[in-house]
Amino acid sequence: MKMPHVTLPDGDTMPAYGQGTWHMGESRGRFADEVAALKLGIDLGIPLIDTAEMYGNGVAEEIVAEAMQGRRDGLFIVSKVLPYNASRRGTIDACERSLKRLKTDHIDLYLLHWRGSHPFAETIAAFEKLKQDGKIRHHGVSNFDRNDMEEWVRNGGEAVASNQILYNLSRRGPEWDVIPWSRQRKISIMAYSPIEQGRMLGHKALAEVAARHGTTPAQVALAWLLRQEGMVVIPKASRQEHVREDLGALDLELADADLADLDRSFPPPKGRTALGML
Numbered sequence: 001m002k003m004p005h006v007t008l009p010d011g012d013t014m015p016a017y018g019q020g021t022w023h024m025g026e027s028r029g030r031f032a033d034e035v036a037a038l039k040l041g042i043d044l045g046i047p048l049i050d051t052a053e054m055y056g057n058g059v060a061e062e063i064v065a066e067a068m069q070g071r072r073d074g075l076f077i078v079s080k081v082l083p084y085n086a087s088r089r090g091t092i093d094a095c096e097r098s099l100k101r102l103k104t105d106h107i108d109l110y111l112l113h114w115r116g117s118h119p120f121a122e123t124i125a126a127f128e129k130l131k132q133d134g135k136i137r138h139h140g141v142s143n144f145d146r147n148d149m150e151e152w153v154r155n156g157g158e159a160v161a162s163n164q165i166l167y168n169l170s171r172r173g174p175e176w177d178v179i180p181w182s183r184q185r186k187i188s189i190m191a192y193s194p195i196e197q198g199r200m201l202g203h204k205a206l207a208e209v210a211a212r213h214g215t216t217p218a219q220v221a222l223a224w225l226l227r228q229e230g231m232v233v234i235p236k237a238s239r240q241e242h243v244r245e246d247l248g249a250l251d252l253e254l255a256d257a258d259l260a261d262l263d264r265s266f267p268p269p270k271g272r273t274a275l276g277m278l
């Protein structure tokens, strides 16, 4: 397996495949299984983990800490500040709390989870201070449409490295403007809910393409995202068989005929639509 990377605006790189953690840490009884799934991912060579202070009310970050124990080097950790905390002081305090729970001295990419009421300039000032202090390496945003991105940049956020958005075959709206706008500027797109939380896996078109390659619908959906320039894909799997299956997408190369069939069943946008959010 060869791990693809995307190049960020400052020339640094970030892995194009990672493990999501939403809904982890919500039940104490599943803690060990969730740690084991992330550990397996690390063992198999998945270098990126996406988490947030929101997930499991902080417990997801503790699960990440447990899974990466002794193996922080070489991993790329993404976390997010809640919009309610995103004042200048609040962002710095939230990051310190995340660092403690993650048991690490830096976060590789720190995102504003979605836009809230604190002025962008305040959050950006905090991100820059955290970067200067070596507590984060890159910063960015999440759930930002093109107009939000433009406003962010106007307010001093030119260093934005990534925008994490809802994007998958059944949610192609972002292809109209926020994706091309970002790609032009080398701002990576992190596609969240890349298999639509499992809901799209029963689709006939995915089954047909998967059958042609002897793979699975999840692998087809992920491979379709992975072939796109500047795209980072972060499926979440707490079951070990899902971790292995999803990772198999890296070995799947879709042919032109597959892409044409997928376009027919999941058509690209014909105009602007508001960015979706889960």
Ligand SMILES: NC(=O)c1ccc[n+]([C@@H]2O[C@H](COP(=O)([O-])OP(=O)(O)OC[C@H]3O[C@@H](n4cnc5c(N)ncnc54)[C@H](OP(=O)(O)O)[C@@H]3O)[C@@H](O)[C@H]2O)c1
Binding pocket: 019, 020, 021, 022, 023, 050, 051, 113, 142, 143, 164, 165, 191, 192, 193, 194, 195, 196, 197, 198, 201, 218, 234, 235, 236, 237, 238, 239, 240, 242, 243, 245, 246, 278
């Ligand atoms: N920035 C944001 O606002 C935002 C919003 C949503 C998500 N995210 C991030 O993106 C990550 C991924 O999105 P997501 O968790 O919403 O959805 P997802 O990755 O599309 O789907 C996760 C669900 O699909 C199941 N699954 C995984 N692989 C499967 C397979 N091969 N076959 C069948 N089912 C499979 C998982 O089950 P098991 O867990 O039982 O294995 C889980 O229930 C999140 O975990 C989070 O890190 C960010």
